[in-house]
Amino acid sequence: xxxxxxxxxxxxxxxxxxxxxxxxxxxxxxxxxxxxxxxxxxxxxxxxxxxxxxxxxxxxxxxxxxxxxxxxxxxxxxxxxxxxxxxxxxxxxxxxxxxxxxxxxxxxxxxxxxxxxxxxxxxxxxxxxxxxxxxxxxxxxxxxxxxxxxxxxxxxxxxxxxxxxxxxxxxxxxxxxxxxxxxxxxxxxxxxxxxxxxxxxxxxxxxxxxxxxxxxxxxxxxxxxxxxxxxxxxxxxxxxxxxxxxxxxxxxxxxxxxxxxxxxxxxxxxxxxxxxxxxxxxxxxxxxxxxxxxxxxx
Amino acid sequence: xxxxxxxxxxxxxxxxxxxxxxxxxxxxxxxxxxxxxxxxxxxxxxxxxxxxxxxxxxxxxxxxxxxxxxxxxxxxxxxxxxxxxxxxxxxxxxxxxxxxxxxxxxxxxxxxxxxxxxxxxxxxxxxxxxxxxxxxxxxxxxxxxxxxxxxxxxxxxxxxxxxxxxxxxxxxxxxxxxxxxxxxxxxxxxxxxxxxxxxxxxxxxxxxxxxxxxxxxxxxxxxxxxxxxxxxxxxxxxxxxxxxxxxxxxxxxxxxxxxxxxxxxxxxxxxxxxxxxxxxxxxxxxxxxxxxxxxxxxxxxxxxxxxxxxxxxxxxxxxxxxxxxxxxxxxxxxxxxxxxxxxxxxxxxxxxxxxxxxxxxxxxxxxxxxxxxxxxxx
Numbered sequence: 001x002x003x004x005x006x007x008x009x010x011x012x013x014x015x016x017x018x019x020x021x022x023x024x025x026x027x028x029x030x031x032x033x034x035x036x037x038x039x040x041x042x043x044x045x046x047x048x049x050x051x052x053x054x055x056x057x058x059x060x061x062x063x064x065x066x067x068x069x070x071x072x073x074x075x076x077x078x079x080x081x082x083x084x085x086x087x088x089x090x091x092x093x094x095x096x097x098x099x100x101x102x103x104x105x106x107x108x109x110x111x112x113x114x115x116x117x118x119x120x121x122x123x124x125x126x127x128x129x130x131x132x133x134x135x136x137x138x139x140x141x142x143x144x145x146x147x148x149x150x151x152x153x154x155x156x157x158x159x160x161x162x163x164x165x166x167x168x169x170x171x172x173x174x175x176x177x178x179x180x181x182x183x184x185x186x187x188x189x190x191x192x193x194x195x196x197x198x199x200x201x202x203x204x205x206x207x208x209x210x211x212x213x214x215x216x217x218x219x220x221x222x223x224x225x226x227x228x229x230x231x232x233x234x235x236x237x238x239x240x241x242x243x244x245x246x247x248x249x250x251x252x253x254x255x256x257x258x259x260x261x262x263x264x265x266x267x268x269x270x271x272x273x274x275x276x277x278x279x280x281x282x283x284x285x286x287x288x289x290x291x292x293x294x295x296x297x298x
Numbered sequence: 299x300x301x302x303x304x305x306x307x308x309x310x311x312x313x314x315x316x317x318x319x320x321x322x323x324x325x326x327x328x329x330x331x332x333x334x335x336x337x338x339x340x341x342x343x344x345x346x347x348x349x350x351x352x353x354x355x356x357x358x359x360x361x362x363x364x365x366x367x368x369x370x371x372x373x374x375x376x377x378x379x380x381x382x383x384x385x386x387x388x389x390x391x392x393x394x395x396x397x398x399x400x401x402x403x404x405x406x407x408x409x410x411x412x413x414x415x416x417x418x419x420x421x422x423x424x425x426x427x428x429x430x431x432x433x434x435x436x437x438x439x440x441x442x443x444x445x446x447x448x449x450x451x452x453x454x455x456x457x458x459x460x461x462x463x464x465x466x467x468x469x470x471x472x473x474x475x476x477x478x479x480x481x482x483x484x485x486x487x488x489x490x491x492x493x494x495x496x497x498x499x500x501x502x503x504x505x506x507x508x509x510x511x512x513x514x515x516x517x518x519x520x521x522x523x524x525x526x527x528x529x530x531x532x533x534x535x536x537x538x539x540x541x542x543x544x545x546x547x548x549x550x551x552x553x554x555x556x557x558x559x560x561x562x563x564x565x566x567x568x569x570x571x572x573x574x575x576x577x578x579x580x581x582x583x584x585x586x587x588x589x590x591x592x593x594x595x596x597x598x599x600x601x602x603x604x605x606x607x608x609x610x611x612x613x614x615x616x617x618x619x620x621x622x623x624x625x626x627x628x629x630x631x632x633x634x635x636x637x638x639x640x641x642x643x644x645x646x647x648x649x650x651x652x653x654x655x656x657x658x659x660x661x662x663x664x665x666x667x668x669x670x671x672x673x674x675x676x
Binding site: 023024110111156157213218221244246252280283 | 341373397403431467472498502532545550556558567571635658
């Protein structure tokens, strides 16, 4: 289903929003619609709200999917409810789940991943601002001001750092073929290394920008995957946390240096060895990409 | 976040795990000698750093108490001492459970060579099996990992595994290591040391663990702050000059990186999560109060570029917070990008605050205010 979303030749699949009646969700249903996302329904356990931003609200996913044929769900429910919402979505036949919620417990994420794998579905998140194919749709709350069609695939652990990078890049004429927030949790639905395959043959993508950070081994695992199965396009990287003290959790559940694991040096070395260009500053990155891709976005 | 051994053992004992008799050593308290004195701090390798000492008489105990209390291990000060009964005549095994984010499974680790050598001999002898986070699966994995061991060790692990697997799952640990796991000849066992890393995201449904953490704000500083205030804040350089009011973990980290690379000294890390403020300036008031009390601060940098936040509402909250914290007289550099930016600029302008739309210029401006004599970096 991710491939369908990424393929501009295919019709955009219908989308539901679970937790659509929440304060932030109501606003973002309207913003997503405004960007062209085909939001077909909301799902909420509140029975007093019949519609949000003009789309009908159903009591459960099964009813929403039955009525609309949607195949994608953006899940905007509280952290301890994400697992149950995902189970409900999968049972209703949803094939792509985007969970924006921050604070999902790691044991829940393990169980959620097993459910997603058993259903043959794809999960982006948790703790992600979402994903977007600029000019086509956005799932989540990536800010319009930083979105522009182009040829750069952006994969990021951090929402805000990717906003900052993409804003600067769009101002210099570099837009995105796709933008996927993998999220800042340690246990997650899609890791960087798992995006290599869907983007290898993604024609609109001519280069990749990976925005990583301290903690875990996801960047190292990406480097290993790139070495083993090259993606055939230039890969650039920006890493956050050079000045982070050891043992201090830096906002994201996964962003912590534990002994020698998760350090910036380890990530930078692994990525460089895999042929990835690692940039120190946001502006260095913008300079390098603008030199290669400026003028590709309108 | 790693719990203190004492706190971890409190949780484990309540779940039926045998641990040596032990107490948190109060000032001037008498010891039942001989015993082990163990430094309590959230870091590993305490034994190698001299933080664990067997004491046999009062003189030895007094000396060890003073020396341990003065230690700093892995950047952490000793928060206290646990006095524990000696365990003798037992073999030292190792049993660990850890979340493996790459495999999305639980890594079950068994070694017959536990104790302080687990990093060397123990690692070489360690057997690892992955399993799903279910009690029966973890027990099976443990039996499989122990398959090559002699029968007495296998029996002890078979008896310990169900209890410890249940602890790992019930407490939603990221890591649970029992090292050493003391194995007696009669088949009984005792958890000699417990390393338990908690998932802060699970704390809302882990009341016992949350209570232990809340009781030690001096040790679990970041977690206590987050439980009390709902966002992340940490002082990273007590003598820092630039106070940061920022949102988003990644960009907040990168701002610190870029400032530090240019010789500027950010005082804190902060991910205020401006999208969750819901019209209440409390988060800003809290952080501005802390900044007002930080002696080295010269300037406050506000950076909000968020997908969720309405910037006009944020600007109003920032002004309200400033009014509530008049003791903060430092200059403020404000950089906002996103929904409602134009209205926010007008609102801040009316209050005499200029909005700087460019991050690099905002960083340079803050650095220049902090060190007027230095060259601007951008």
